[in-house]
Amino acid sequence: MLNSASSNLIYIASIILFLVGFYAVAARPNLIKKIIGINIMETSVFLFLIGIGTKKNGAVPIIVEGVKNYINPLPQAVVLMALVVGVGTTALSLILAVRLSESEKEERQ
Amino acid sequence: MKKMFTPLLLTLLGIFFLLAVFKMPPMGNPDNPTNVVAAPRYITQGPQETGCSNLVSAIILNYRIYDTMGEMVVIFGALAAALAILGREHVKEGLSPLKVEPSPLVRIMMVIYIPFFIIFALYVIINGGFSVGGGFQGGAILASVIIIYALIFGFDNAVKRLPAKKRVFFEGMAILYFTVIGFMSVFMGKNFLDLNFLGISMFQKFLTLGLEISIGLASGVTIASLFYILKKVERG
Amino acid sequence: MNFVSQLPISIVIVPLTVAVLISVLLSSNKKAAFTVSFLAMLFCFVSALLITITVSMKGSFAYNVSGWAPPWGIEIVVDRLSSFMVLLINLVGLLAVIFSKDYVERKLDSKKIPFYYVLILLLLGSMTGFVLSGDIFNMFIFFEALSLSSYSLVAISGDREALRAGFKYLIMGMISSLFVLLGLGFIYSVTGTLNFNQIALGVGKLSDFTVIYTGALLLITAFAIEAALFPLHVWLPQAHGRAPAPVSAILSGLVIGVGIFGIIKVVYYILPVVYSAGFVVIFRSLASIGIILGAIFALFEKDLKVILAQSSISQIGFAALGVFLFSYLGLTGSILQILNHALAKSALFFSAGAIIYGTGFKRLDEMRGIGKKMPITMGLFAINLASIASIPMTCGFVSKYLLCLGAIKQGLWGLVGIILLGSFLSILYCVRIINCIFFEEPKFKVEVKEAPLGMLIPLGALTILTVIFGIYPKIAFILIEPGVKEILSFLR
Numbered sequence: 001m002l003n004s005a006s007s008n009l010i011y012i013a014s015i016i017l018f019l020v021g022f023y024a025v026a027a028r029p030n031l032i033k034k035i036i037g038i039n040i041m042e043t044s045v046f047l048f049l050i051g052i053g054t055k056k057n058g059a060v061p062i063i064v065e066g067v068k069n070y071i072n073p074l075p076q077a078v079v080l081m082a083l084v085v086g087v088g089t090t091a092l093s094l095i096l097a098v099r100l101s102e103s104e105k106e107e108r109q
Numbered sequence: 110m111k112k113m114f115t116p117l118l119l120t121l122l123g124i125f126f127l128l129a130v131f132k133m134p135p136m137g138n139p140d141n142p143t144n145v146v147a148a149p150r151y152i153t154q155g156p157q158e159t160g161c162s163n164l165v166s167a168i169i170l171n172y173r174i175y176d177t178m179g180e181m182v183v184i185f186g187a188l189a190a191a192l193a194i195l196g197r198e199h200v201k202e203g204l205s206p207l208k209v210e211p212s213p214l215v216r217i218m219m220v221i222y223i224p225f226f227i228i229f230a231l232y233v234i235i236n237g238g239f240s241v242g243g244g245f246q247g248g249a250i251l252a253s254v255i256i257i258y259a260l261i262f263g264f265d266n267a268v269k270r271l272p273a274k275k276r277v278f279f280e281g282m283a284i285l286y287f288t289v290i291g292f293m294s295v296f297m298g299k300n301f302l303d304l305n306f307l308g309i310s311m312f313q314k315f316l317t318l319g320l321e322i323s324i325g326l327a328s329g330v331t332i333a334s335l336f337y338i339l340k341k342v343e344r345g
Numbered sequence: 346m347n348f349v350s351q352l353p354i355s356i357v358i359v360p361l362t363v364a365v366l367i368s369v370l371l372s373s374n375k376k377a378a379f380t381v382s383f384l385a386m387l388f389c390f391v392s393a394l395l396i397t398i399t400v401s402m403k404g405s406f407a408y409n410v411s412g413w414a415p416p417w418g419i420e421i422v423v424d425r426l427s428s429f430m431v432l433l434i435n436l437v438g439l440l441a442v443i444f445s446k447d448y449v450e451r452k453l454d455s456k457k458i459p460f461y462y463v464l465i466l467l468l469l470g471s472m473t474g475f476v477l478s479g480d481i482f483n484m485f486i487f488f489e490a491l492s493l494s495s496y497s498l499v500a501i502s503g504d505r506e507a508l509r510a511g512f513k514y515l516i517m518g519m520i521s522s523l524f525v526l527l528g529l530g531f532i533y534s535v536t537g538t539l540n541f542n543q544i545a546l547g548v549g550k551l552s553d554f555t556v557i558y559t560g561a562l563l564l565i566t567a568f569a570i571e572a573a574l575f576p577l578h579v580w581l582p583q584a585h586g587r588a589p590a591p592v593s594a595i596l597s598g599l600v601i602g603v604g605i606f607g608i609i610k611v612v613y614y615i616l617p618v619v620y621s622a623g624f625v626v627i628f629r630s631l632a633s634i635g636i637i638l639g640a641i642f643a644l645f646e647k648d649l650k651v652i653l654a655q656s657s658i659s660q661i662g663f664a665a666l667g668v669f670l671f672s673y674l675g676l677t678g679s680i681l682q683i684l685n686h687a688l689a690k691s692a693l694f695f696s697a698g699a700i701i702y703g704t705g706f707k708r709l710d711e712m713r714g715i716g717k718k719m720p721i722t723m724g725l726f727a728i729n730l731a732s733i734a735s736i737p738m739t740c741g742f743v744s745k746y747l748l749c750l751g752a753i754k755q756g757l758w759g760l761v762g763i764i765l766l767g768s769f770l771s772i773l774y775c776v777r778i779i780n781c782i783f784f785e786e787p788k789f790k791v792e793v794k795e796a797p798l799g800m801l802i803p804l805g806a807l808t809i810l811t812v813i814f815g816i817y818p819k820i821a822f823i824l825i826e827p828g829v830k831e832i833l834s835f836l837r
Contacts, residue, residue, distance in 0.1 A: 003187075004202065007129055007135040007136050007137070008131070008133055008135065008136050009150055010135070010136060011130040012127065012130055015123065015126045015127060015130060016123075018126070018527070019119050019123050022119060022520075023115065023116075025516060025520065026115045026118070026494065027115050034516055037322060038519050038520070040160075041520070041523050042523060044122070045523055045526045045527050045530065045833055048527065048530050049530045050283065050532055051136055051137075051532075052143055052533060052534045053143065054137045055137055055139055055141075055144055056137040056139065057140075060110055060241075061151075061152070061163070061165055062162060062163045062164065062239075062240060062241065063155075063156050063162040063163075063164065064162075066168035069146075070152045070164065072144050072148035072151070072152075073148070073152070073155075073167070073168055074143075074147060074148060074151065074163045074168060074539075075143070075446065075530075075533070076165045077168035077173065077174050078163050078482055078529075080165065080184070080243070081130065081169065081171060081173075081176050081177065081180045081482075081486065082485070082526055083245075083397070084177055084180045084181075084183070084184060084245050084328070085180055085182065085183045085485075085489045085522075087187075087332070087492060088183040088184045088186065088187035088489075088493060089183070089489065089515075089519055090189070090495065091187045091188075091191065091332075091335045092186075092187045092190050092191070092493055092497060092515070093180035093512075093515050093516075093519065094174075094339060094664070095187075095194055095195060095335075095338070095339065096168055096194070096337060096496070096497075096511055096512050096515060097189045098195070099194055099195060099233075099365070099500070099503065099508055099510055100505070100508045100509065100763060103503070103504070103505045103508060104448065104505065107505060108359070113590070116493040125559065126559070128555060128558075128559070129531060129555055129556050129558075129559035132347045132395075132532055132555040132556050133531075133535070134535065137561050141534070141537070142534070142535055142536055142537030142547070143533060143534060145536075145537060146415055146416060146537030146538050146547070147416040147537060147538055148537075150416075150417055151417065165520060171411065171413075172411070172413050172417050172418050173418065173419055173483075174410075174411050174484075175410040175411060175419045175483060176419065176482060176483055176486050179471075179474065179483065179484060179487055179490060182361050182467065182470075183469065183486065183490045183493060185364075185368075186467050186494050186497075187410070187499075188368075188492045189364070189368055189460050189464055189467065189494075190460075190464065190496070190497030190769075192368070192372075192460050193457050193460035193461060193463070193464060193497060193501050194497060194500060194501060194503060195557055196456060196457075198408070207501075231817055236515045240796055248691035271591065277368075277369050277372070278369060280368070280369070281365040281366070281368060281369040284361065284362060284365045285365060285366075285369075288358055288361075288362040289356075291358060294353055295354075295363050299412060300409055300410060300411060300412045301354040301358070301408075301410055301411065302410055302411040303411050304411065305412075316366060317828065318627060322502065344775070
């Protein structure tokens, strides 16, 4: 148990980060803070996925002469694609937040 | 009640996750299923099969290219949503001056630097298949150049440099490129988006380069458009 | 066969590409945007019909996108269940596009209309992609695309309530997509692959199931948010109630059904051992609470569309209950319930949209006696309400009958009681609506006319299907039965 805990420290860190982000989403009424919270959660999931893809003494997955031991490129590709998706959703959430605050301003006038 | 509920939920969730994390295979072990099942083929045969020595690019642009197409659809969907909810920016002359005039030093430095930034972005885009980099990363750099330009030389100028009419085509170009190549490979009797549909590895490399460029330009311009749309709203 | 084998990818790609083309070329021409998106959906519907016929005659097939076999590339799985879902999605999607023409013309800014069609096409295309995909990460991408377009479609009208509802939906949806990503990471870390069939093989070889359970539970929770199962349904009533009517029809009829489909895939492919696990009881009881609570809330709401949305929570609870029965009857009942709900609830939202289009009425007490002024629309509305209330001779009766039978066979008498009570409550709220619409004296000041033909055609088509499937449920069985058996063979 302890052994696996020490080797899986990054997973534990990413879980803690995930919970921090979750707290920001659940407890904060401010829309922008909610969006930031979701971004923190997103980052933690990326950290987790990158952690899954590592390999001891593995090199960056770009083929170079003389290197044999490369790490698994799939998690990195997955994270890259999820990152782009995250940009899209973050943009959309900002747009909705902006439009919402705008319409609330109109309401008050 | 609600104040108690959130920490309780979080603790439960944390315990739930930690229980699983302790049972996960130790990180970095070469015998992990992640390193044994699918990874060896990518590493040993990736460069020959795809023509990319950057294996991440090999996966994104060849093995799992359908995902990349979906990812471009998501970015495009965000833009379409922005256009539906907020609408395109339309700038009138002199209506949105800078709040603080930047110092001449900043302006001159930017004039010198921006060409280099753009060249760097193009370098990242074009070299994605062979070294560190890739279409989307380069596109993000390109978008940040446009955003810096807008911040320093004024929003009006930036929009004038890259008006909506010019952007419209770039925004959709990646998905259209994917579709054209995809149906070309279908008509050649291969499966959808099989880049090696002619059986010539040079041609596959050429198509991959085209993919990189179209993804880079499309994502860069889309992010810039999103920025413009959001910026317009701020000014009311 | 060769031609048909290329169709599944085409019905994903064509709507997406047409959406891009509309945005690039036709962003100021709303008539052309409608025509093009109608043609695209017509193509998709015909292809989906062809695919379904081929699959039911020749059996399921897989298609490797870009030519790489499963552990390395992405696989599209066209089995009986997914082809059935694809047919359903494209049918309702086509009708919703037809319905949109008149509705959107009157209710949305003319600048927004082309982008409305863009988002509808993105939603339908990515839903098809989600259902056909045989790879979890690909599913995640399409899940993200479909939820992104549904958030924006909820908020598209731009009034404050719609924006609020859209933002709430967005926050829940983003958390759910992160859960998918995290769950996928857990599953990948012990199986080393992202393909469903390979995961099913890999899970069999494991000795310790904790990680797989965690991953599968995360995925189920995520799809349960999309499917609005009980504790995670909070976003639904507002989102479905405030969206434009054709969008509500798609969201309520299809998107939550697709969420249930995702749960089916996770439960039957990934979960290692289900019978002994205690959480099945939890899921069953949550689904039961959802059935009862949704129906009770539907009894007390005032806005017609919100009533329909609350009833969606109750109805989709039945489908989820069927999934967690883990038996032939339960799963068949659940899929029939998805079918019934997609047909009837879309038709109900269409008629609610027709009322809003004609009169602007939203609340139920404004609509008193409207049945006398719009007899055709409201007649069709009543038939579909009967299906929701599970009156015999409609599709809704068959699905609940099967669920009941399945529960009796397993000796779960509590669930039988829940199903009967839920059906009874749904009869109550349907009677309340019918009473208000048909048997009270009309008191409105505006002139009320029958809905235009462009709205009556989709409404009529859905109603005819509801009745056909109600009288001859055999047709649906022929499509579903082999698929259910196929999926049950994965159960360990």
